[in-house]
Amino acid sequence: xxxxxxxQELNPTVTLMSIEAPMVARKALAxxxxxxxxxxxxxxxxxxxxxxxxxxxxxxxxYQVVGGTTIKLNHKKQGEYIQDFAGPLGKPTEIxxxxxxxxxxxxxxxxxxxxxxxxxxxxxxxxxxxxxxxxKDLVILEDEFRANSDNLILVTDDGSYGEKGMVTDPLxxxxxxxxxxxxxxxxxxxxxxxxxxxxxxxSGIPCIVSMSPIMVDGTGMCGGCRLTVGGETKFACxxxxxxxxxxxxxxxxxxxGSMYKIFETHKREEACNLYKEV
Amino acid sequence: MANMSLIKNPMPSQDPxxxxxxxxxVATGYTKEMALDEAARCLNCKNKPCTNGCPVQxxxxxxxxxxxxxxxxxxxxxxxxxxxxxxxxxxxxxxENQCEKYCVRGIKxxxxxxxxxxxxxxxxxxxxxxxxxVKPESNGHKVAVIGSGPSGLTCAGDLAKKGxxxxxxxxxxxAGGVLVYGIPEFRLPKAxxxxxxxxxxxxxxxxxxxxxxxxxVSVDELMSDEFGFEAVFxxxxxxxxxxxxxxxxxxxxxxxxxxxxxxxNLMKAFREGSDTPILPLAGKKVxxxxxxxxxxxxxxxxxxxxxxxxxxxxxxxxxxxARKEEVEHAIEEGIIFKTLNNPVSIKGNEEGYVSAIECIxxxxxxxxxxxxxxxxxxxGSEFDLDVxxxxxxxxxxPNPLIKSTTEGLETNKKGCIVADEAGKTSKPMVYAxxxxxxxxxxxxxxxGAGKTAAKAIDEALS
Numbered sequence: 189x190x191x192x193x194x195x196q197e198l199n200p201t202v203t204l205m206s207i208e209a210p211m212v213a214r215k216a217l218a219x220x221x222x223x224x225x226x227x228x229x230x231x232x233x234x235x236x237x238x239x240x241x242x243x244x245x246x247x248x249x250x251y252q253v254v255g256g257t258t259i260k261l262n263h264k265k266q267g268e269y270i271q272d273f274a275g276p277l278g279k280p281t282e283i284x285x286x287x288x289x290x291x292x293x294x295x296x297x298x299x300x301x302x303x304x305x306x307x308x309x310x311x312x313x314x315x316x317x318x319x320x321x322x323x324k325d326l327v328i329l330e331d332e333f334r335a336n337s338d339n340l341i342l343v344t345d346d347g348s349y350g351e352k353g354m355v356t357d358p359l360x361x362x363x364x365x366x367x368x369x370x371x372x373x374x375x376x377x378x379x380x381x382x383x384x385x386x387x388x389x390x391s392g393i394p395c396i397v398s399m400s401p402i403m404v405d406g407t408g409m410c411g412g413c414r415l416t417v418g419g420e421t422k423f424a425c426x427x428x429x430x431x432x433x434x435x436x437x438x439x440x441x442x443x444x445g446s447m448y449k450i451f452e453t454h455k456r457e458e459a460c461n462l463y464k465e466v
Numbered sequence: 467m468a469n470m471s472l473i474k475n476p477m478p479s480q481d482p483x484x485x486x487x488x489x490x491x492v493a494t495g496y497t498k499e500m501a502l503d504e505a506a507r508c509l510n511c512k513n514k515p516c517t518n519g520c521p522v523q524x525x526x527x528x529x530x531x532x533x534x535x536x537x538x539x540x541x542x543x544x545x546x547x548x549x550x551x552x553x554x555x556x557x558x559x560x561x562e563n564q565c566e567k568y569c570v571r572g573i574k575x576x577x578x579x580x581x582x583x584x585x586x587x588x589x590x591x592x593x594x595x596x597x598x599x600v601k602p603e604s605n606g607h608k609v610a611v612i613g614s615g616p617s618g619l620t621c622a623g624d625l626a627k628k629g630x631x632x633x634x635x636x637x638x639x640x641a642g643g644v645l646v647y648g649i650p651e652f653r654l655p656k657a658x659x660x661x662x663x664x665x666x667x668x669x670x671x672x673x674x675x676x677x678x679x680x681x682x683v684s685v686d687e688l689m690s691d692e693f694g695f696e697a698v699f700x701x702x703x704x705x706x707x708x709x710x711x712x713x714x715x716x717x718x719x720x721x722x723x724x725x726x727x728x729x730x731n732l733m734k735a736f737r738e739g740s741d742t743p744i745l746p747l748a749g750k751k752v753x754x755x756x757x758x759x760x761x762x763x764x765x766x767x768x769x770x771x772x773x774x775x776x777x778x779x780x781x782x783x784x785x786x787x788a789r790k791e792e793v794e795h796a797i798e799e800g801i802i803f804k805t806l807n808n809p810v811s812i813k814g815n816e817e818g819y820v821s822a823i824e825c826i827x828x829x830x831x832x833x834x835x836x837x838x839x840x841x842x843x844x845x846g847s848e849f850d851l852d853v854x855x856x857x858x859x860x861x862x863x864p865n866p867l868i869k870s871t872t873e874g875l876e877t878n879k880k881g882c883i884v885a886d887e888a889g890k891t892s893k894p895m896v897y898a899x900x901x902x903x904x905x906x907x908x909x910x911x912x913x914g915a916g917k918t919a920a921k922a923i924d925e926a927l928s
Contacts, residue, residue: 211682225639231733231741232639256741272639274676404733404742407637407678408865409647409705410725416716421709426867440716443818447718448743 189269190224193246198328202252202296203262204238210245212237212275218303219281219398219430222247223406225272226260233257234403236300236375236429237276247275250299250328277406278429281373281396283307288314290362290369291337292355292384294376295321300398301375302329302336309336316369317341318358320376324349355380356387363391371396374433378442385433395433399424401445415441469506472575477582482798486769489651489736492795493557496579501586505534507571507578515568516580521914524548526565526580533583542591545584550623550666551616551913553592553658556585558649559910560789592661599668605629607927610688610695612679612868615643616909617701617900619666620916621923626669628924633695634671637678640732643703644901645909647732648724650763652770656731680867685875685896697895697923700883701916702868704901708860710755714812715858719745719820723756723764723859730767745855748772753823753851755809756859757781762792764857765801775801776851780808780828780841806830808841810848812856822850864902872896880905889919897923 194206212222221236239248253262264270281304283289289308293301298319308315317337321327322345334340341358342350351358355376374384375398388395401424404410408426415422418435422428478494479485485492496504508530516526524545532541545552561567561581569577607630611618614636622632640646642659667673679685679702688695707722709715726744729735733742752768754761757779768775777796779786782805786793797803807825815821827847830839864881876884876892882905889897899915901907 211677215682229734229739229741231743260741272676274637274639274678275682277678277681404725404728405638407681407705407867409707410728411707411709411722412725414709414716421711421716443718444716446818447745 189271190273191269192264192266193244195264195266198250198299199326201326202250202299202328204248204250204299205261205264206241206246206248207270207273208245209247209273209275212247212273213240213242213245216240216247216276217280218283218307219300220276220278221400221406221429222249222273222275223277223403224249224261224270224274226257226264227271230260230271231257232272232404232406234277234400234406234425236398236400237303238299239303239306247273250296252296274406278425279427281307281398281430283311283313286313286370288369290316290318290359290367290372292318292359292372292374292376293320294355294374294380295326296328297376297380297398298328298333301373302332304373304375305333306336314338316362316367318343318355320344320355320380321349322346354383356383359384360387363388363393369393373430374398378438378445381433382438385436385438389434396430397433397436399429399431399436399441401441402447415444468509469503471507474507474576474579474582475500475504477579482795482800485652486766486799487772489770491655492652495589496582496586501533501583502536504579504583505530508534509570511570515570516565516578519564519566519568520548521564521910522548522917524565524584529587530578530580530583533587538587538590539595541587542595545587549913550620550917551662551909552584553588554616554645554654554662555910555913556581556583556588557654557658558908559584560908562790564910592658599665601668601670602627602629604631604670605928607631607697608633608695609697609699609923609927610635610693611699611701612685613637613643613701613703613900613902614641614663614673615645615701615703615900615912617703617902617912617916617919618643618699619662620913621699621701621899621920622671622916623666623669624917624920625923626666626671630924630927632671634666634673635677635679635683636673636675638732639675641673641675643701647728648760648763650727650731650767652766653763678867680871685868685872685893689895696927697897699889699916699919699923700868700891700896700898700902701900701912702865702902703912704862704906705865706863706881707858708862709858710809710860712809712811714814714820717812717814717820718818719855720812721745721855721857723754723760723857724862726764726857727760727767730771736767736771744771746771747855750774750854751852752776752855752857753778753804753809753853754857754859755779755823756861757786757788757805758859758861759788759792760861761857761859762788762796764859765796766799768855768857769799769801773855776804776853777801778804778807778809778823778825778851780806781838782806782830785830785838804851806841808843809856813850820854820856822852823856824848824850862901862906864905868902887918888922889915890922895926
């Protein structure tokens with residue numbers, strides 16, 4: 189059992205938890221993930237590591253309440269325990285030697301973008317962070333991003349905070365104005381990463397994407413997280429989660445990510461009294 | 467006077483139509499009367515040909531003699547001298563290729579039902595034994611075991627009995643390895659595996675789940691002062707699934723057998739209340755590609771989820787690598803064998819879900835290196851088999867996580883760890899055994915390797 193030592197709501201649907209897991213904390217690096225199970229009947233779900241404290245032996249996770257398991261997780265209070273917590277899994281984001289980097293995050297993906305921004309900043313890289321959210325209420329980690337980046341561009345879809353638009357808008361402007369980056373790293377919804385990659389492509393700057401497909405074990409055993417990258421089958425859990433954005437078959441990944449969606453919706457409708465006939 | 471019946475006492479089983487709808491154990495086990503009757507068929511041969519056919523050298527005629535004398539606990543003691551997991555082996559060992567193959571009674575008629583008797587004895591012990599295992603006195607040596615499958619559990623058990631301080635590291639959340647994620651409940655109830663694991667814990671073995679060696683901790687760290695293990699046994703299995711690399715393999719509804727079975731067996735996706743999803747298969751059609759035991763398990767699980775199931779295999783019925791008993795059970799349960807067919811592509815519908823598997827007909831040509839006649843495609847014979855789900859069961863290879871994070875650990879071209887007969891690897895005080903060394907094989911061979919390595923580790927440390 190793993191103790192929830194801190195629980196903090198970052199916005200109405202996104203929450204941070206610090207989990208006591210010293211064995212994971214001692215090895216964790218930005219870009220890696222963990223697999224957790226809330227309780228005995230729980231599903232194994234992967235969550236990217238949002239931070240860690242090796243001395244305290246804690247690992248931070250940030251999740252958005254979207255369905256089944258995240259609802260269950262969100263019912264747990266500070267001081268309570270979750271059943272299983274395994275990691276760190278996957279390869280860390282490769283940041284060594286990068287001097288000037290643009291990190292593009294979207295929505296809850298910013299929770300994962302942040303530790304990468306922080307790690308880059310700590311090694312002395314010049315970091316431009318472009319972070320996008322739906323609206324002002326959903327903005328997370330603004331102060332943390334500001335403190336760890338040389339240039340922070342915050343956008344919202346509806347313009348209720350920061351610049352109005354998509355993350356690709358300021359990115360395009362920067363690239364067209366001749367900004368040179370060693371690398372663009374993007375984390376967020378697959379569709380966003382697809383368009384970020386398209387936006388970067390004309391510049392020829394390497395673009396790394398962080399994939400988070402459906403997984404079971406997270407150790408290369410099930411193959412459920414397979415993606416097509418450069419025409420080859422890759423397992424996100426052991427070969428990734430970071431991949432060369434130019435080579436990823438995003439449309440296939442979007443499709444595979446929706447495998448259980450319609451069944452899950454049906455299940456919820458069956459269970460929810462609101463859908464039952466009176 | 468020996469019982470001279472030419473046939474084995476048949477194994478009582480659930481009715482095929484009934485059992486194809488549930489996940490309860492298919493074979494229900496001998497009654498005491500059946501066990502006594504079967505034990506009386508053993509001729510108690512002096513040269514024990516059966517024992518020589520057993521990878522862990524159980525003294526078979528001796529345990530059967532105890533059964534015949536109604537000393538079931540005595541029989542258990544004989545078996546447990548050589549085997550750590552009798553209740554498991556009595557169920558999943560391919561006895562027809564091992565002990566029973568060499569049984570003298572098999573020359574004229576059927577061999578003695580050794581596996582069935584082993585299971586009877588183990589189940590009797592589990593139901594009736596009262597004496598708690600005694601934790602042996604510590605000898606002060608620390609050994610780490612990587613993986614809690616059959617080889618790891620056996621190695622840990624043997625070392626613990628000798629007083630070693632053993633810690634078993636398991637990547638998943640439950641101990642048992644392939645016994646819990648791979649082999650279905652209806653062939654090997656998980657309560658039996660749990661009982662074996664609890665038995666090891668009673669001997670003082672520590673089990674650390676959720677620990678991925680190569681990620682959470684490396685082999686070198688285990689052997690450093692921080693952890694202080696003097697020897698490491700790697701029994702990490704062969705968990706990496708293979709795919710065919712044909713078009714459509716990444717459509718929604720294509721699983722590796724590993725994923726499909728893990729969702730069902732480890733995550734209990736078949737059970738109401740489990741959070742783990744699986745494609746709803748009631749009234750759907752499933753094609754399982756492959757002909758091994760794992761393919762049979764995947765096919766029979768699909769059937770239990772309510773699907774009509776095809777097994778698509780490129781050779782003929784005779785060449786199926788699965789145990790005969792498994793194939794027979796599958797046929798009884800209504801699984802349709804589409805042998806001499808090879809998949810060419812998988813087709814999807816507009817939503818990206820599987821709608822058909824395109825196959826080509828095959829004929830058998832000349833025998834290949836393995837002695838099996840190799841299949842040759844019949845030109846222009848492609849056809850579509852309408853299915854909603856495809857399960858790829860083409861075999862597995864060792865997981866590269868440990869290899870890639872352990873310096874000085876030699877592996878071969880197939881990714882298998884190189885180890886000598888005693889399980890010694892190229893790295894000092896690191897031993898390995900089971901599927902991680904041989905590639906996918908059987909539970910009993912893995913157990914045998916765990917046993918051999920435990921002996922070698924004991925010799926090296928004492």
